[in-house]
Amino acid sequence: VKGSSREQQISLNLLNMAMLGTHLSIGRYLMPLVEDKNLVPSLISFIEQGSEVLRGKTLIFVALLCKNARRWLPHFFCSGKLLSTVDRLAKEKDGYLHQCLDAFVNIVSCTVPGLLDTITADIQQIMGGRRHAHVTPLAGRATPKTNVHLFPVVLHLLGSSSFKRRVVSDQVLRHLVNLVKLVESAFQGRDDFQITLLRVLESIVEEPSLVLQWPSVFICNILPSLSAIYKGNKDGDARFLCLKILFDVVVIFLNEPPNDGQQAEELKSISQLHFLPLYPMFIKDEDPIPIYAQKLLLMLIEFDYIKISDILNVETVQQCFEFLLGDLSSANVNNVKLCMALASAPELETKVLSQLKVVRRIGNLLEFVNAKEMEDFLEPTLGLCRAFLLRSICHRKGLPYVKEPTLLSDSSPEMNTPIDQQNCVRDIADFGSYVGVLLELSGSQEPNVSDIASECVVLLLKVAPREGTTGFLTNLPKVTAILDCWQRGAAHLLVQRMLHALGYSCRQYFSHAMILSIALSEVSKIKLIVSQLSKCGIPALVTAAALVASELDRLPRCR
Structure with a gap:
């Protein structure tokens, strides 16, 4: 490798011709080169800094070295430099x-199947007790007893954009x-080998097109084995990688509609047989395993590969809501979404939600x-x-739920049908302490947030009139701010809900002789806005405003 650039090219030409022109194995003649500590750094330097011709010839020489003797592979590919x-x-x-470069990548890539075949045979012999998994230092003279120590080369190659595909x-x-x-x-x-193997699989899965090219390999072979490796594994990193690979593969398939019904059935089988049985273990494992498990469960529920009925054992439900009882700063959004999916499912009995006693914690x-x-x-x-x-609303038998408010409608069957306390979440009235934040969010600029928050205000007044009224009337400035936005493009449904909630609260205040501190100045402001709404020309708002005006006039101590 010494001499001028011209001499270096000639030397590489001769070496390449010698390796290409013989039908005999010349690996043993290359062995002395391993002792030259400057050879590998010099060759890499040629590839980095040499002329185009010198770079090309050096790449071919390195590829042929590795093809003729696998022991060269880690010298070149177990560092990121080359x-x-x-x-x-x-x-x-x-x-x-x-x-x-194309020839270099092709020659080196072609060594991988043979290398993996040899490693497989070596491990089988280790398992049979015919060999020991002794690792020899790379620079040592002794011949390694197995090729297992070469496996990290595959991981490094997969980390290269030139080699992965x-x-x-x-x-x-x-x-x-x-x-x-x-x-x-x-x-x-096994412990060291499994980590490298899992990282090899992780690297492959990072390229979705490769997973989609061989779907059955992953669904029918790799994923079931990952669940088996996870069980009883003492290595936290290995357990995490098992779940992460499962997560990544499933996400890839969820983002791409199945090509046929068989693939969908196989995914369902993976979900039911290899994910769900391990979920109680996932959720109790080290971070971030529970986060990945919750997110995957949520997605599988959303795509109907897992049904709520599949997870309705008491332990799983309690685990899902458990985060509410701890430090809320450690909660993740998947916790909340999973709880919402459970609470929304008709399969889950209301009494189970009552037993949890988490309404105040949700607030x-x-x-x-x-x-x-x-x-x-x-x-x-x-x-x-x-x-x-x-x-509570949906347990009023025979009554469909509608999003438009009916609080001020005396003829509404929904308002004239009593709440079935036996089928209601028992601590639901605890939400009354959080009307202030619901009103604040009702005024949000984000339409979905405003819509759900204002709907919750109306729902709360239906299911817990006294507590809802107390919270509503003690936060009148927030109500005023929302109603005042009607001329600035506020959603008509939002304004209609606030009007119904206001009129209904006034009605409750009067009929139950409630004692609350209500500022006369705030009531005056609201009366003015309600008067304007009664002339706005929008039928639903005009009707509601007229009813609210009469209720405001009846408020004791505020005339």
């Missing part, structure tokens, strides 16, 4: 260099399936996420509030 240079060279425009093939995946199956059982050196969560401006939490948390409130 691979990062190769990925950079792929952007060069020189035609000769590109040809050499060339390395992964039907043959390579078959070998990986066999290796994953072997790792289900214990053998000497605390709503206050917390609003105060911390956790926007991604607002809609799911409000949805959870609404799901609990709807439990």
Whole structure:
């Protein structure tokens, strides 16, 4: 490797011709080169800094070295230096260099199936007790007893954009399936090997097109083995990688509609047989395993691969709501969405929700996420509030639920049918302490947040009139602010709900002789706005405003 650039090219030409021109194995003649500590750094330097011709010839020489003797592979590919240079060279425009680079990638990639085949045989012999998983240092003179120590080379190659698509093939995946199956059982050196294997699979799964190209390999072979590896595994990193790979593969298939019914059935089978049985273990495992498990469960429910009825054992339901009893700052949005899905499911009996006694904690969560401006939490948390409130409304037998407010309608069957307390969430009235935050969110600029929050206000007044009224009338300034927005484009349904809630609260205040501190100045402001709404020309608002005006006039102590 010494001499001028011209001499270096001639030397590489001769070496390449010698390796290409013989039918005999020349691996043993290359062994002394391993002792030259400057060889590998010098060759990498040529590839990094040499002329296009020198770079190309060096790439071919390195590829042929690795093809003729696998022990060279880790010297070149177990550090990121050469691979990062190769990925950079792929952007060069020189035609000769590109040809050499393509040949280099092809030759090295073709060594992987044979390497995996040998590693598989070695592990089988280790499991049979015929070999020991002894790892020899790379620079040592002794010949390694197995090729298992070369496996990290595959992981490094998959980390290169130049190699990933060339390395992964039907043959390579078959070998990986066999290796994953072997790792289900214990053998000497398994702990280190399984981590590398799982990272190899993780790297492949990072390219969705590869998963979609071989769907049955992942669904029918790799994913079931991952669940087996997870069970009883003492390595937290290995357990996490098992779930992460399962998560990533399932997400890929959920984002791509199944090509046929069989694939959908296989995904359902994976969900039912290899994910759900492990869910109680996932949820109790180290972070971030519970977060991934919850998100995956939620997605599988949304795509109907898992039904709510599949998870309706008491332990699972309690686990889902358990986060509400702890530090709310550690909650994640999937916790909330999963609870909302459960609370919304007709299969879940209302008495189970009553036994949880979490309404006050849900209200605390709503206050917390609003105060911390956790926007991604607002809609799911409000949805959870609404799901609990709807439990009482929907148990008025035979009455369909409508989103338009009917609080001021004396003829409404919904308002004339009493709440069935036996089928109502028993602590639902605790939401009365959170009317203030519901009103604040009703005035949100985000339409969905405003819609759900204002709906919750109306629902609360229906299911817990006294508590709802107290919360509503003690937060009149917030009501005034919402009603005052009607001329600035506020949604008609929002204004209509506030009018109904206001009129109904006034009616409750009067009929139950409630004693509350209500500012006369605030009532005067609202009367003015209501008077304007009675002339706005929008029939639903005009009707509601007329009813509210008469109720405001009846308020004691405020005339």
